[in-house]
Amino acid sequence: MSNVVESNALDVYLPYADELEQTGSTLIPAGLVFTEDEVIRLEGLQAQIAEETVTNGDAGDTHDIYVRRIMVDRAGELPTVVNQPFSGGILDILYGEPRAQILAALFRSDERFHIRRCQMNRMTANSFIGLHLDAASNPDYDYSMIVQLGRSFEGGDFVVHDDSGKQHAYRASYGSVLVTTCKYRHEVSKVTAGERNSLVYFYSRHGEANRRSQ
Structure with a gap:
């Protein structure tokens, strides 16, 4: 899956944009944002970080997951x-080339976007992530990206609740990347x-101190 590195045809990202x-939200298949080798490297690196149990999120939501913190x-x-x-x-992988060009195509913006928070979420049978709004954690969050490293699981759909009350469910597969705005509430089903x-x-877009109210 070397097309990420070799292709300059950014129009491949236009349907997802x-x-x-x-x-x-949009679900991008494996191989378009990260190469197969990069995904394998991400797996290996995250596995060496100690994890903790999380049952309460910082946006007033309830969870039942294991977390490895990166940023x-x-x-x-x-x-x-x-x-x-x-x-x-x-x-280094997340910021590596040609991610800047891909982001510009997906976000339709030449502005610089900063990664402000990063973690691994591991969910086992009966785990879930409750309904929440990412902007409640930081009002300056614009988008989240979710790289699926799970190879074999059932359930765990990413469910977005839009402003009209509709729900959009996404079922990710290994190596796929889900991109979603932080302005809609969402959850991960059991x-x-x-x-x-x-x-x-x-x-x-905001690279300074977190402006969330203390």
């Missing part, structure tokens, strides 16, 4: 990379079998 603009984004502070050197290796492992990170 259209869907993102129209619905607030934290606390109110009133600048984003901080934790769990080096493995986190640094992950961020995993019924296997393990759903996702690398989740948030892009923002």
